[in-house]
Amino acid sequence: MNQEYPSTLLERAVKEFSKLPGIGRKTATRLVLHLLRKSEDEVESFSSAISTLKREATYCKECHCISDTDICPICANPLRDHSTICVVENIQDVMAVENTMQYRGVYHVLGGVISPMDGISPASLNIDSLVRRVSEGEVKEVVLALSSTMEGDTTNFYIYRKLQQHDVKLSVIARGISIGDELEYADEVTLGSSIVNRTPFIGKTI
Amino acid sequence: MNQEYPSTLLERAVKEFSKLPGIGRKTATRLVLHLLRKSEDEVESFSSAISTLKREATYCKECHCISDTDICPICANPLRDHSTICVVENIQDVMAVENTMQYRGVYHVLGGVISPMDGISPASLNIDSLVRRVSEGEVKEVVLALSSTMEGDTTNFYIYRKLQQHDVKLSVIARGISIGDELEYADEVTLGSSIVNRTPFIGKTI
Numbered sequence: 001m002n003q004e005y006p007s008t009l010l011e012r013a014v015k016e017f018s019k020l021p022g023i024g025r026k027t028a029t030r031l032v033l034h035l036l037r038k039s040e041d042e043v044e045s046f047s048s049a050i051s052t053l054k055r056e057a058t059y060c061k062e063c064h065c066i067s068d069t070d071i072c073p074i075c076a077n078p079l080r081d082h083s084t085i086c087v088v089e090n091i092q093d094v095m096a097v098e099n100t101m102q103y104r105g106v107y108h109v110l111g112g113v114i115s116p117m118d119g120i121s122p123a124s125l126n127i128d129s130l131v132r133r134v135s136e137g138e139v140k141e142v143v144l145a146l147s148s149t150m151e152g153d154t155t156n157f158y159i160y161r162k163l164q165q166h167d168v169k170l171s172v173i174a175r176g177i178s179i180g181d182e183l184e185y186a187d188e189v190t191l192g193s194s195i196v197n198r199t200p201f202i203g204k205t206i
Numbered sequence: 207m208n209q210e211y212p213s214t215l216l217e218r219a220v221k222e223f224s225k226l227p228g229i230g231r232k233t234a235t236r237l238v239l240h241l242l243r244k245s246e247d248e249v250e251s252f253s254s255a256i257s258t259l260k261r262e263a264t265y266c267k268e269c270h271c272i273s274d275t276d277i278c279p280i281c282a283n284p285l286r287d288h289s290t291i292c293v294v295e296n297i298q299d300v301m302a303v304e305n306t307m308q309y310r311g312v313y314h315v316l317g318g319v320i321s322p323m324d325g326i327s328p329a330s331l332n333i334d335s336l337v338r339r340v341s342e343g344e345v346k347e348v349v350l351a352l353s354s355t356m357e358g359d360t361t362n363f364y365i366y367r368k369l370q371q372h373d374v375k376l377s378v379i380a381r382g383i384s385i386g387d388e389l390e391y392a393d394e395v396t397l398g399s400s401i402v403n404r405t406p407f408i409g410k411t412i
Contacts, residue, residue: 004301006279007272009259016255020237031226033297035256036263036272043260047253049222050241053215054249057242066213066242073212091239095210 010036062133064109064126066091074098074106081105083140087130087159089113089147097145105143108133113151114158122158130159134166141169148175174199216242268339270315270332272297280304280312287311289346291339293365295319295353303351311349314339319357320364328364336365340372347375354381380405 005011010032017028035043059065060072063085067073074080074094084105088094094107110125133139142163146152160170176194177186186194211217216238223234241249265271266278269291273279280286280300290311294300300313316331339345348369352358366376382400383392392400 004304006266006297006300007259007263007274009255009263009274010272010297013255013259016252019252021240022233023237027228029298029301031229032256032259033272034227036260038260040260044257046222046225047257049215049219050238051250051253053213053219053238054242054244054246057213057215060212066216068213068215091212091216092235094212095235098210 063094063107064111064129065094065107079104083138084143085130085133085139085141086143086145088145089152093145105141110146110155113146113149113155115151115154122155125155127159127162131162131166134163134168139168141171144170144172269300269313270317270335271300271313285310289344290349291336291345291347292349292351293336294351295358299351311347314348316352316361319352319355319361321357331361333365333368337368337372340369340374345374347377350376350378 005014013032013035014025014028017023017031018025020028023031035046038046057066057068058070060067060075061070062075063072065072065074069076075082081104085108086097086103086105087108087110088097089110089112091109094109097103097107108126108130110127110130112120112125114120114122114125130142134142142159144156144159146155156172163170174194174197175190176197177183177190183191211220219238219241220231220234223229223237224231226234229237241252244252263272263274264276266273266281267276268281269278271278271280275282281288287310291314292303292309292311293314293316294303295316295318297315300315303309303313314332314336316333316336318326318331320326320328320331336348340348348365350362350365352361362378369376380400380403381396382403383389383396389397
């Protein structure tokens with residue numbers, strides 16, 4: 001008999017929830033007991049959503065984003081600009097850029113950034129397939145939208161070296177003061193970068 | 207095509223996770239994508255733990271705690287003191303009291319506290335079955351361990367009235383300064399209660 005959990009089924013469910021990032025044992029217990037108060041249909045819908053996703057979701061053969069089909073809706077959309085590829089780290093970043101509604105090109109999901117400390121080498125990322133897409137000739141611009149970290153910069157440089165011999169414009173998203181931020185609280189590197197990369201004033205800020 | 211989610215399967219899983227208390231859309235996405243990186247077996251184990259719990263877990267016929275069997279391990283344990291019943295609000299509270307390892311009696315889970323504002327009347331709680339357990343005559347003491355809120359106090363008083371005609375000792379867990387707390391930061395009601403209910407000093411504090 002387990003001293004702590006009155007039910008082994010409860011214990012098993014709590015253990016599974018505790019494996020999720022940021023979910024401790026107490027939160028896991030709260031979530032599981034919340035689910036337990038729901039109807040059987042609702043719980044079934046919850047658990048089947050997860051297992052169906054794992055079984056049926058696939059990755060787009062073009063951009064490696066998660067997709068229900070071989071080619072994701074963005075890559076399959078003829079209205080998107082297929083000559084511009086935005087390189088991002090993961091699927092969340094695709095969603096973040098999509099949410100801005102400022103980008104009409106396509107994407108390329110690397111699946112991470114180069115990080116020798118974590119054992120992530122260029123070979124374990126989707127870089128070769130990016131080079132292949134560019135070498136096919138239709139791509140005019142590659143926009144690097146990776147995190148502004150040492151790993152992100154390393155990856156940017158690696159991609160720059162790989163694409164050097166190709167006739168493609170390489171750009172990087174602007175680094176600068178966030179909208180709504182006050183100058184006095186910005187770090188010097190960001191503020192410096194936003195001064196160096198100042199843009200023409202066109203009568204409005206955004 | 208959904209603007210935001212590149213996959214409807216992903217969207218469905220995120221929606222299910224977002225229904226959980228305290229989990230927003232961003233956290234849900236992070237959790238789902240974390241699960242997606244796990245093996246199919248691990249994901250199956252996660253989703254089956256939840257649905258099995260809902261399908262198979264039952265509630266103890268004696269104390270209403272969650273259980274794998276008709277009678278929970280605590281109620282079925284002959285080494286526990288069946289003449290003392292600790293009345294708690296929910297299953298988490300059973301686990302909290304068990305963790306103290308200071309209690310060897312049995313429990314009674316009310317399933318909430320009386321709260322007319324939230325539509326919780328005495329009839330929707332497991333109070334009748336508590337009265338029935340007491341009226342069977344073997345119970346010597348009922349320990350009320352409900353939250354120290356107005357709803358908890360109301361419920362305590364309701365149970366007191368219901369058990370008045372029975373020959374049973376009714377006690378309530380001690381309210382006082384938490385161990386490790388400093389006196390100057392304690393609220394007056396708690397400090398006052400801990401002075402009124404002072405206990406004989408037996409050479410050590412805990």
